[in-house]
Amino acid sequence: MRELIKAHTSDDVLDAVQWALSDTPKTLEVTGLGSKQGLGTRSQTDGVLDLSGLSGIQLYEPEELVMSARAGTPVGEIQAALDEANQMMAFEPWAPQGLYGTNDGTIGGLFAAAQAGPRRPLAGAARDHLLGFHAVSGRGEAFKSGGRVVKNVTGFDLSKLMAGSMGTLAVLTDVAFKVLPKAEKSRTILLLGAVDFGQAMRTAQNSPYEVSGVAHLPFAIAQRSEVSYVSRAGTSVTAVRVEGPGPSVEARCQALKTLLSPFGAVEELHTTNTETLWREIRDVHFFAGDQPLWRLSVPPTSGPDIAKSLSGEHFFDWAGGLIWLASDTQQDVRQRLDGGHATLMRGSQDVPVFQPPADGVAALMGRVKDAFDPHAILNPNRL
């Protein structure tokens, strides 16, 4: 018999974890809206701790660039509040809806899974935007770390540790995070049929023009875009996004066109098409369905060669530093890496979902897990 515990307050979470620790320790699956159940190994647990009732924005001060919310707040609600103030989560979290056909999930889940998208190289990852949190650790104790201000070096930075920990150390109950103004204007430069697209991507990324996204879609992938300039290009498409104040965007687009023209023909997308294309890239729209999906984070220079050596379909983000690979073939993706890591984002294969760390680091991570959750009751084996 599995216990379903629905928490409405942080005290409920504390009670639930203490209950799980009483007598014989019982394992708990921590869940919000279940948007990412397709990510990571899920074990049969003794109980389910449902945080979807622990919801609500607690503080939003747009002029202070900060928001805090209870962990179970739907991401849609957060986005709506941000849209109203013309702000955003600058790390551009991908939407589970796109990868798993589920829903947008909760803000706690978003940070627990460290979702970040195309703007990550410019703006940082989820962990860079999580300013502080409240949580209940696997020890059955409520604790907090960080704060609501951006500049903070008071004590160990446990926010970094929580971001991406998949709920295996503690149950987040509140998160405080940094928000930023949306750009006044955004444009995308399209480079068509570039043979040396790797070099082209890095040329854009390493220019002084502060690009906020650099991706490459091979011909077969580009055809699936809903943006006709991309799908009807008749060749591969390298996309470079530029965001900022109007006059700046115009000047930078002009400079980038000049910079990229030796690699092939260039075109420019305006606001709506830019939004559509980068949403497709962020949410891996091109590989919808349930085919096994890999996400490889590598040094940008190695991206193109690694992708070429793997069977399946792929496209690049992060100027080549991120490869999305869809493939049914059982292949040792990790053996091709020369530095970096690979995550099996969807589907199952005969390999661990997350990259196994080197021995010493794995042992250290094990000790960290023991420190926060000594009876291994939280999301067992999820990470």
Place this chain on the structure above:
Amino acid sequence: MKMPIPDAKTIARRAEIIDRLRAIVPGEGVIVDESELRTFECDGLMAYRQLPMVVVLPSTTAQVSGILKACHELGVKIVPRGAGTGLSGGALPLADAVTVGLGKFKAVLDIDYENRCAVVQPGVTNKAITEAVQDQGYYYAPDPSSKIACTIGGNVAENAGGMHCLKYGLTTNNVLGLEMVLMDGEVIRLGGKHMDAGGLDLLGAVTGSEGLLGIITEVTVRILKQPDTAKALLVGFPSVEAGGACVANIIGAGIIPGAMEMMDKMAIGAMQQFVDSGYPLDVQSLLVVELDGPEAEVTYLTERVRTIAEGVGSTFLRVSETEQERQQFWLGRMSAFPSVGRISPDYMTMDGTIPRHQLTNVLARMNGLATKYGLRVANVFHAGDGNLHPLILYDANQPGELDKAEAFGHDILRLCVEVGGVLSGEHGIGVEKRDLMGEMFTEDDLLHQQRLKCAFDANGLLNPGKVFPTLNRCAEMGRMHIKDGKLPFPDIPRF
């Protein structure tokens, strides 16, 4: 400030410890003479001094590993040290500890422009990283004011900031990878030239851990292309409120300047007296706003900032016309510490962060505290991110003034926490703010931080007496205290 009581048994074994260290680091790398040890007796927090038991200066990762392994076996404490520029006493020696200096790790190992990163040893100075890559138009973004002297290893340990972190982030946002040695001598690597290492983000947890988790022996940092253009605006206001409103309105308009610094009347006077930066003396607050990027953007934003400043009643506004003038505008702000040193025999640099909208309130209350303590305070702050640096002026030769200055400083930090801010924005806790941690954290908060330390250093040998107000033994912290857990919702559906 009390430090842990030195262990007499360890001190009695000094000769044996020196022999073990000399077997690992030959020749002059092990420092034992009092006159030479004196160099290491303090860091940038000069009010506290302590002669180290021994100093060792390794030059390879293998030596660092050997030193830590030996000290782990011997049960001897370690104090890691970079350039010793830290302002919170993180590198303050202990009488019964070996200070491990990383000053010989000076090599830039790899510059990889294509992947926008540089791999350097921890003893490379912050500024030297930029110097190594600037001929290709790149730079390393975080710029603490000690950048000429401070080293990247120390920057990582303290999660150093600087004027430009408003737009470009702190050290933690600019480090991609580390090699570090754990207390038992094990060498591990975290991250690399790619982004976001898999698994738990230990890289993020180690950054800013103030030498309590391990010794960093190699750092991979992200380098950025230098912006095409940069301009600075000097804007003066008849009140602190108007200056604060200007900052709020700039951010509120969606503009994130490269840097945005504010100073109060006392600081302006001290700086202008020290070096002519063109600062007006008839204003109550002064902003230096730097805008960087493509020329079209800088020109556009300059006008927008000008409009915002005039809208809140600025009485002085100049835009730098040349690169030389931009640097001149910065010169005063960059010389904040020596300027204040000129008008007072001693000064204490504080470092707290507050929500920006509390600025006027906090400054008013700080002035009230100054009156209460009978001490002067000059304020410089990173206005964009609410990071205050009150400089408390005192005279250490006057009996009781140091204590009074410290009490004043602590009250300022309590005030920061009270209004929703934090004890330290970029200088770290070290010994300076250690005993104030309870103002911000509960016992359970602190125990969770300390348990992270236990995962790295179970015997508590790395930099004890820093950051945490109480020394807890890992074994005791490991015990669980669980109340009788009752199923909270007995009547809910089960499946």
